[in-house]
Structure formats: C-alpha cells, structure tokens
Amino acid sequence: MNLPPRTPPVVVGIEREQPGLLHYAHSWAERWNAPLRVVHAYSFLDVASELYSSDDGTSAQDRAQEVIDDARDYLEELGPVPLEFSLNDGPATAVLEMESKHASAVVVGTDDVSRMRRFVGAEVARHVAMHSYAPVFVVPFGTRVQELRDVVLEIDEHNIADGPIRFAFETASRAGARLRVMHVVPRTVYLADPAQHGAHLTRLVETWQSRYPDAKVSPSLVCGDVQDEAVIASTSAQLMVVGRPNEPHHGQLFGLHVAEEVVRRSQCPVVVVPGEYQP
Known part of the structure; x- marks a missing residue:
C-alpha cells in the first residue's frame, strides 16, 4: 500500500x-x-x-x-x-x-x-x-492572523533568484491575494537606462504569470534605496517576500543585505526564501 x-x-x-x-x-x-x-x-x-x-x-x-x-x-x-x-x-x-x-x-x-x-x-x-x-x-510582535490579501515581493539587481519569486507567486495564487512585484533600482542606475529596467520587469512578470495564471500581479518599478523602499512597502503589506543572500556574512563591519535589514525593520511578517527553494 x-x-x-x-x-x-x-x-x-x-x-x-x-x-x-x-x-x-x-x-x-x-x-x-x-x-x-x-x-x-x-x-x-x-x-x-x-x-x-x-x-x-x-x-x-x-x-x-x-x-x-x-x-x-x-x-x-x-x-x-x-x-x-x-x-x-x-x-x-x-x-x-x-x-x-x-x-x-x-x-x-x-x-x-x-x-x-x-x-x-x-x-x-x-x-x-x-x-x-x-x-x-x-x-513582528503583535501580528494578527487574518485572511491573506496582499503580498509584496521585493526584487533588485542583487536579489532576483527563482526561489523567492516562486514562493511569492505560489503563495499569492493559492490565497487569491494581490501580489505586488516591486523592483527597486538605485536612482543613478535607473536614470542611466530607464527603458531597460521597465522592460526587464515586464518580461519577468510575464514569465511567472504564465506559470501561475491565477496570480493577481501588480508590478511596480521603484527608484531609491533598496532597503529603505522595502521597509516602506512593509507598512502597507501583510507579507513581505525577500530573497536570501547566497553567501551571508557573519559580522557588522560591511553593512547588511536587504533581507537582514528588512528582518530587523519590517512592520509586517517577512519571509526570507533561499534562492534554490522548491515547494
């Protein structure tokens, strides 16, 4: 059996x-x-x-x-x-x-x-x-259990692995929640070629939307500091999905990866997802 x-x-x-x-x-x-x-x-x-x-x-x-x-x-x-x-x-x-x-x-x-x-x-x-x-x-302390309606996926030039993207699309699709795909680009990088970043985000969303057709996706291209913009987005989200760095460091001397900073400062629950995640 x-x-x-x-x-x-x-x-x-x-x-x-x-x-x-x-x-x-x-x-x-x-x-x-x-x-x-x-x-x-x-x-x-x-x-x-x-x-x-x-x-x-x-x-x-x-x-x-x-x-x-x-x-x-x-x-x-x-x-x-x-x-x-x-x-x-x-x-x-x-x-x-x-x-x-x-x-x-x-x-x-x-x-x-x-x-x-x-x-x-x-x-x-x-x-x-x-x-x-x-x-x-x-x-975070004080988080209440409620129906999942709004998920934010943070991606940037150093954080665009399949694992967190897959987790976010799968989670939002199953829950019937809106998925905000937020691609954060430093302002100086964006101004060098704005069309390229917009086209890249469009291709990424179209690729994953074809795999999860039920996902209600709302893409946005944001110019600014990656860590600060992710924390700002957490104030209006129910769940924030971020990728994990491939090689986490162990000290405080060289700054924090976006996942580490969001874990400390987010106003909503954060899911840190390994790049190789498979359900």
Whole structure:
C-alpha cells in the first residue's frame, strides 16, 4: 500500500510564552495542511540563558518544559492541526537551523536585543533567516492572523533568484491575494537606462504569470534605496517576500543585505526564501 507523501512540518521556534507567534504559525500549518512542530531550545551556553535564572531551585529544564506545556495547552484549543513538540538543550540558532532541513518553513519572532548582544550574535531570527534550508517567516510582535490579501515581493539587481519569486507567486495564487512585484533600482542606475529596467520587469512578470495564471500581479518599478523602499512597502503589506543572500556574512563591519535589514525593520511578517527553494 502506497501512502500519500507527508507534508513536512511548519516549525515554530519559541523562547517563552508567545501565543501570537504560535497562532500565526498554526495558521500557516493549517493553510498548507502540514503538521505544526513547536521547538524550544535552552542552554546555559546561549546568550539568552538569563531567561532561566531562578532563585527557587527550579532547573532550567523544568522551566523550559513549562514553555512547551503552555504552548501545547494553547494550540490544542485552536483546531485540528497535528502537533509535534521538541525540547532541546542547545543554542536556538543551531537547533532551528537543523530543524529547517526537514521543514516546510520555519517561523520565529523578531529579535529584540541590545546593540551589544546583536554584535556578539544574539539575533536568532537573523541567523536562522540567513542560514535556514527552508523559507523563514520572521513575525513582528503583535501580528494578527487574518485572511491573506496582499503580498509584496521585493526584487533588485542583487536579489532576483527563482526561489523567492516562486514562493511569492505560489503563495499569492493559492490565497487569491494581490501580489505586488516591486523592483527597486538605485536612482543613478535607473536614470542611466530607464527603458531597460521597465522592460526587464515586464518580461519577468510575464514569465511567472504564465506559470501561475491565477496570480493577481501588480508590478511596480521603484527608484531609491533598496532597503529603505522595502521597509516602506512593509507598512502597507501583510507579507513581505525577500530573497536570501547566497553567501551571508557573519559580522557588522560591511553593512547588511536587504533581507537582514528588512528582518530587523519590517512592520509586517517577512519571509526570507533561499534562492534554490522548491515547494
């Protein structure tokens, strides 16, 4: 007897009680007919280990188990999505990167860390988004679950891989949402040959529209700073799709790729998609 292939789980990484993040991840697992796998990692080697400091004798593992138990109680009230839970003694960055190998997507909250902790690598969302094998949703605090109606795909001369484009067209097409394909070009580059950039965007949209004829696409050519324009677009979008750099750097000395900047500053959930993504 041949069983139908199992959809890989949506993995959500939590660091504490985060019902809003759990609800958001649950909505995508339900949309994709996938299990939801809740992952919590703890380690005294982790820069976030102060979450477990206690004067009452309670162990770090006991406190971590409470996080998992609270998540289970909350999710069981939401609906019939198959649930999995994983408690790990290790740094969240390494655990989630490993989990992403067998996931449909990874969902994490935005990083809320000081500049000093950011410098020493305390940004879990940034690390996972830049190294995951699967698309990574980075969800701002306070995001509400609602019908998906507006998706923005950001592309530019350094960020035009098939993976994020495919993800955006597929997601918008399935949801019946409008897809805004925003091609951002630095002003000086645009002024050198405006017709070329417009023609390139038209060809790209026509190519992908033929593969996803149900997608409601609204292309736009924007002149300006790529990072700033992407963040501005996030203020009116429900979901922002960006590509991941092929070779993510590990320091703060040479500036940020657009995906890293949008992950930090976006006003809506961001999906960082590997260039080689295939559904």
